[in-house]
Amino acid sequence: xxxxxxxxxxxxxxxxxxxxxxxxxxxxxxxxxxxxxxxxxxxxxxxxxxxxxxxxxxxxxxxxxxxxxxxxxxxxxxxxxxxxxxxxxxxxxxxxxxxxxxxxxxxxxxxxxxxxxxxxx
Amino acid sequence: xxxxxxxxxxxxxxxxxxxxxxxxxxxxxxxxxxxxxxxxxxxxxxxxxxxxxxxxxxxxxxxxxxxxxxxxxxxxxxxxxxxxxxxxxxxxxxxxxxxxxxxxxxxxxxx
Numbered sequence: 001x002x003x004x005x006x007x008x009x010x011x012x013x014x015x016x017x018x019x020x021x022x023x024x025x026x027x028x029x030x031x032x033x034x035x036x037x038x039x040x041x042x043x044x045x046x047x048x049x050x051x052x053x054x055x056x057x058x059x060x061x062x063x064x065x066x067x068x069x070x071x072x073x074x075x076x077x078x079x080x081x082x083x084x085x086x087x088x089x090x091x092x093x094x095x096x097x098x099x100x101x102x103x104x105x106x107x108x109x110x111x112x113x114x115x116x117x118x119x120x121x
Numbered sequence: 122x123x124x125x126x127x128x129x130x131x132x133x134x135x136x137x138x139x140x141x142x143x144x145x146x147x148x149x150x151x152x153x154x155x156x157x158x159x160x161x162x163x164x165x166x167x168x169x170x171x172x173x174x175x176x177x178x179x180x181x182x183x184x185x186x187x188x189x190x191x192x193x194x195x196x197x198x199x200x201x202x203x204x205x206x207x208x209x210x211x212x213x214x215x216x217x218x219x220x221x222x223x224x225x226x227x228x229x230x231x232x
Contacts, residue, residue: 004164014127031218042127043165043209044222056219107218108155112164 004113018080026092035091089115140197144210151212161167
């Protein structure tokens with residue numbers, strides 16, 4: 001498997017512009033997570049999905065951020081309008097749901113993508 | 122106060138040393154604990170996970186959880202230059218997959 005795929009790898013934009021980050025999870029995975037990483041705040045969970053349904057979006061910083069998962073193989077994180085303080089590395093991760101008879105904690109094994117480095121000028 | 126505290130380092134040790142990395146947390150509801158390793162400009166990768174107090178060993182790595190003290194540790198024996206990375210602790214409560222991460226400790230193992 002190719003692993004979790006994120007695009008673009010780097011994005012430089014100007015304040016006020018719309019930014020869309022994309023993620024393709026590992027095929028067959030049930031959970032998808034969006035994180036943001038900065039030096040000051042570390043790695044923060046923004047939102048996670050189970051079977052394409054958003055479960056917890058309490059980490060989304062404000063209404064400028066939105067995330068969708070239209071199908072099992074694709075998710076987007078959108079920032080509109082973008083601000084300089086949104087500059088960070090954004091990671092997508094995926095994992096399996098617990099399995100009875102084995103892998104009860106498989107969800108805790110998250111596979112991270114390479115990240116998108118976002119710079120908002 | 123952050124829910125999870127982790128010394129950012131950097132921590133520099135000579136090759137072959139035993140390394141101790143630690144996190145403290147404030148939320149007694151956390152029951153599941155993980156350690157991730159992150160190389161520069163890469164995504165984190167899971168190193169170890171534990172679901173109860175006590176020790177868990179995997180090769181050169183040992184994870185330790187002390188719920189009474191709200192303290193978790195990762196020990197690396199016979200450290201190698203290839204262990205140089207940032208180590209992140211993560212944890213969650215039961216019934217949710219809302220993970221809380223520490224800010225990470227940067228480790229340098231000198232050859």
